[in-house]
Amino acid sequence: MPKVLREKIKRIENIAPGIFLMNIESGYIAENAKPGQFVNIKCCEGLNALLRRPISICRVDRSEGTFDIVFQVKGTGTEFLCRKQAGETVDLIGPLGNSFDIDDKYENIAVVGGGIGIFPLLFLLNEKKATKKTAFLGFRNKELIVLRKEFEQASDKLNISTDDGSEGYNGLITDLLEKDIVQAGYDMIYTCGPTPMIKKVCNIADSSSIKCQVSLEQRMGCGIGACLVCACKTKYGDDWEYSHVCKDGPVFSSSEVIFE
Amino acid sequence: MKNINTQVNIAGLKLKNPVITASGSFGFGREYSEYMDLNKLGGISVKGLTLKPRQGNRPPRIAETPAGILNSVGLQNPGVEAFIKNEIPFLRQFDTAIIANIAGNTVEDYCQMAEILSDADIDAIELNLSCPNTKEGCMIFGISPNGVASITNQVKKYCKKPLIVKLTPNVTNIMAIAEAAEAGGADAVSLINTILGMAIDINTRRPILANNFGGLSGPAVKPVALRMVYEAATRVKIPVIGMGGISTADDAIEFMLAGASAVMVGTANFAYPAVCVEIADGIATYIQKHNYDNIYDIIGKLELNT
Ligand SMILES: Cc1cc2nc3c(=O)[nH]c(=O)nc-3n(C[C@H](O)[C@H](O)[C@H](O)COP(=O)(O)OP(=O)(O)OC[C@H]3O[C@@H](n4cnc5c(N)ncnc54)[C@H](O)[C@@H]3O)c2cc1C
Ligand SMILES: Cc1cc2nc3c(=O)[nH]c(=O)nc-3n(C[C@H](O)[C@H](O)[C@H](O)COP(=O)(O)O)c2cc1C
Ligand code: FES
Numbered sequence: 001m002p003k004v005l006r007e008k009i010k011r012i013e014n015i016a017p018g019i020f021l022m023n024i025e026s027g028y029i030a031e032n033a034k035p036g037q038f039v040n041i042k043c044c045e046g047l048n049a050l051l052r053r054p055i056s057i058c059r060v061d062r063s064e065g066t067f068d069i070v071f072q073v074k075g076t077g078t079e080f081l082c083r084k085q086a087g088e089t090v091d092l093i094g095p096l097g098n099s100f101d102i103d104d105k106y107e108n109i110a111v112v113g114g115g116i117g118i119f120p121l122l123f124l125l126n127e128k129k130a131t132k133k134t135a136f137l138g139f140r141n142k143e144l145i146v147l148r149k150e151f152e153q154a155s156d157k158l159n160i161s162t163d164d165g166s167e168g169y170n171g172l173i174t175d176l177l178e179k180d181i182v183q184a185g186y187d188m189i190y191t192c193g194p195t196p197m198i199k200k201v202c203n204i205a206d207s208s209s210i211k212c213q214v215s216l217e218q219r220m221g222c223g224i225g226a227c228l229v230c231a232c233k234t235k236y237g238d239d240w241e242y243s244h245v246c247k248d249g250p251v252f253s254s255s256e257v258i259f260e
Numbered sequence: 261m262k263n264i265n266t267q268v269n270i271a272g273l274k275l276k277n278p279v280i281t282a283s284g285s286f287g288f289g290r291e292y293s294e295y296m297d298l299n300k301l302g303g304i305s306v307k308g309l310t311l312k313p314r315q316g317n318r319p320p321r322i323a324e325t326p327a328g329i330l331n332s333v334g335l336q337n338p339g340v341e342a343f344i345k346n347e348i349p350f351l352r353q354f355d356t357a358i359i360a361n362i363a364g365n366t367v368e369d370y371c372q373m374a375e376i377l378s379d380a381d382i383d384a385i386e387l388n389l390s391c392p393n394t395k396e397g398c399m400i401f402g403i404s405p406n407g408v409a410s411i412t413n414q415v416k417k418y419c420k421k422p423l424i425v426k427l428t429p430n431v432t433n434i435m436a437i438a439e440a441a442e443a444g445g446a447d448a449v450s451l452i453n454t455i456l457g458m459a460i461d462i463n464t465r466r467p468i469l470a471n472n473f474g475g476l477s478g479p480a481v482k483p484v485a486l487r488m489v490y491e492a493a494t495r496v497k498i499p500v501i502g503m504g505g506i507s508t509a510d511d512a513i514e515f516m517l518a519g520a521s522a523v524m525v526g527t528a529n530f531a532y533p534a535v536c537v538e539i540a541d542g543i544a545t546y547i548q549k550h551n552y553d554n555i556y557d558i559i560g561k562l563e564l565n566t
Contacts, residue, residue, distance in 0.1 A: 226287035229322040
């Protein structure tokens with residue numbers, strides 16, 4: 001069950017231009033979080049950044065009772081958040097949302113992430129027991145590549161692409177997935193990132209009849225399923241309905257999401 | 261500590277304290293019940309109901325603006341029958357007033373819903389004449405005194421519960437509108453609903469909301485809401501329920517001094533899920549600190565500068 005928590009920041013580190021890793025002491029989150037879930041953070045008190053900001057849980061350390069989030073500075077909220085110091089507290093609600101299906105029956109999995117969408121996938125790789133795990137990560141350029149070592153350790157093979165070719169494959173990460181898909185024999189693909197990317201991943205998975213789960217983003221109000229602002233279109237019988245990313249998601253099966 | 265009585269009576273509706281969750285911010289209470297004790301609320305105004313289920317508007321449905329938010333949910337809800345069947349039994353487990361907020365496209369819709377809900381186990385009906393977020397626009401009923409008087413009068417014929425008429429701030433003269441609701445037979449008025457607004461993404465050159473426009477709420481609207489509540493309260497004899505940007509007990513007390521018999525809290529719940537309990541406790545503390553006997557010692561006790 002999610003809780004409102006005031007937790008102590010143990011460490012905050014600027015790991016790439018505009019990207020910060022925050023290590024937070026929270027036995028509760030470490031104990032209860034599942035891959036795909038997020039925390040909703042009040043980035044500052046008062047009237048600035050009025051709403052909480054959703055950020056994925058990237059890693060947990062159960063023995064230490066801590067967890068990591070990694071976030072990119074985008075606007076007011078994340079700007080306040082990145083100025084917090086070790087020792088200060090952060091007001092958060094979590095763990096929120098549903099989680100990826102990491103059942104043991106999936107034995108050969110791929111994760112496909114782009115930009116800030118890669119973070120929940122690291123948690124997934126670390127929790128997933130699978131005989132084979134392949135990671136595909138796309139970045140804008142070399143400078144923005146983060147957590148490379150962590151992803152290498154958590155997977156059997158790490159593929160990297162950059163939009164400008166400054167590191168790894170020059171182009172879209174979905175190109176690499178597409179090339180690999182026939183002989184790789186994946187039985188599950190997990191994806192999170194920009195909409196054009198996840199759409200493509202869903203198409204690739206569907207055309208190869210491989211199961212696929214996608215983590216969606218949407219602007220949120222309450223983050224707990226009450227205000228209904230975070231709508232996303234999903235199938236409902238032969239019809240469709242608006243589901244809600246914060247409560248019904250953020251993880252959906254590719255066969256239920258309707259991209260517009 | 262002496263036991264502070266913050267009970268208020270609004271048009272036959274007894275509230276244990278004057279703090280009610282505002283429609284649309286609180287769903288049907290289920291989600292928030294994990295974060296707070298719903299028994300501590302004066303009441304819950306549920307998500308706006310329509311006769312038939314509605315899916316609402318395309319996302320994005322929210323944009324944060326300075327000290328506020330714009331929303332364009334567009335009344336996504338399961339419909340009045342599903343509410344009665346699935347939500348009332350849940351809400352009734354708690355000792356708090358249930359207010360059914362309703363919206364329609366036609367006068368007949370409103371009347372039919374009032375009739376159906378009059379036989380349901382709820383405590384009051386709140387007529388939403390002011391939703392800015394549907395294409396058909398139920399706001400159309402709320403922007404002229406004649407429109408408000410006439411629809412209130414029609415619905416009243418079918419309504420066996422206390423009838424609260426919720427007013428839109430998107431008008432030039434709120435006093436005339438409040439008087440019209442009273443003349444039409446309203447047992448109380450609530451205000452304000454959201455103020456029509458807009459936010460633009462300068463990189464895409466498009467509005468952030470898929471719906472282009474949305475309703476502004478949160479602290480940004482408070483001064484406007486307070487003025488309107490004051491104006492309405494000076495004009496009508498029926499109770500006024502005040503809302504718009506209330507985030508603290510101090511905010512709530514301002515509205516009560518301005519003439520509100522109770523308050524509703526919407527946007528503030530998003531940041532702090534248990535804020536309504538804090539506001540209710542804060543009002544009790546204020547009454548105690550000033551040695552007042554009860555809540556009626558603050559309602560409408562504003563003294564204007566001369
Ligand atoms: C489930 C989920 C998990 C996420 N995980 C991460 C993560 O691990 N790391 C990370 O860097 N970012 C993540 N994001 C995106 C992050 O929430 C936004 O970048 C952040 O809210 C921007 O806030 P801001 O105040 O800096 O930007 P502003 O542009 O000032 O924000 C204005 C408003 O828009 C909302 N908003 C803006 N961009 C987004 C977005 N992409 N998604 C949802 N709401 C948005 C904000 O929450 C805020 O309400 C996640 C989003 C979701 C929905
Ligand atoms: C997301 C959201 C949904 C809303 N939905 C409704 C609704 O269904 N019916 C209604 O009468 N008012 C609705 N409102 C308006 C609120 O009940 C309230 O009038 C307004 O938000 C001002 O109060 P606040 O500043 O405390 O939020 C909604 C407001 C928000 C923010
Ligand atoms: S953010 Fe309120 S329902 Fe999802």
